[in-house]
Amino acid sequence: MSKISKFFKGGGSAASKGRGGPSPQEALARLRETEEMLSKKQEYLETRIERELAIARQHGTKNKRAALQALKRKKRYEKQLNQIDGTLSTIEFQREALENSHTNTEVLKNMGYAAQAMKKVHENMDLNKIDDLMQDITEQQDVAQEISDAISNRATFGDEFDE
Numbered sequence: 001m002s003k004i005s006k007f008f009k010g011g012g013s014a015a016s017k018g019r020g021g022p023s024p025q026e027a028l029a030r031l032r033e034t035e036e037m038l039s040k041k042q043e044y045l046e047t048r049i050e051r052e053l054a055i056a057r058q059h060g061t062k063n064k065r066a067a068l069q070a071l072k073r074k075k076r077y078e079k080q081l082n083q084i085d086g087t088l089s090t091i092e093f094q095r096e097a098l099e100n101s102h103t104n105t106e107v108l109k110n111m112g113y114a115a116q117a118m119k120k121v122h123e124n125m126d127l128n129k130i131d132d133l134m135q136d137i138t139e140q141q142d143v144a145q146e147i148s149d150a151i152s153n154r155a156t157f158g159d160e161f162d163e
Helices: 003-009 014-018 024-059 064-122 127-152
Strands: none
C-alpha cells in the first residue's frame, strides 16, 4: 500500500490502533511523510507553471487561443500551489505543536522521577536531627574560632602583670 493511500485510508500499525491512537513518534512520522509528499507536489506544480508560461510565450500573438489556455492552466496550478502552501503551513504548525507536547510530556515525566528520587533520599532525614546537627556544627565553629583567636594573640610576657 502506498504512503498516500495509507494516509487517506487511515492505515497504520495494529499496535497503535489497539492503544486508542498513534504514538507521538508515529504521528510525527506521518506528518513528515505528508509534508514530503506535499513538497514534491509543490515542485511538480512549479515546473508545470513554468511550462505553461513557456507555452503561452511561445504562442504569444500567433495563437492567442493556445496562449490563453496555457495562462488559464497556469492560473489553476497557481491556485493549487497556494492551497498546498496553506496546507503545509497547517501541517508544520501541527507537527511543531506535537513535538512540543511530546517534549513537555517527557520533561514532566522526568521531573516526576526526580521528585520520587528526592523523596526517597529525604525519607530518612529528620528536621529536628538536622537542626541539632547544625547547632553542633555552629558550636564547634565557635570553639575553633576562640582557639584560633587565643593562639593568634601575641603573648605579652611580663608586660601585663596580675597581682
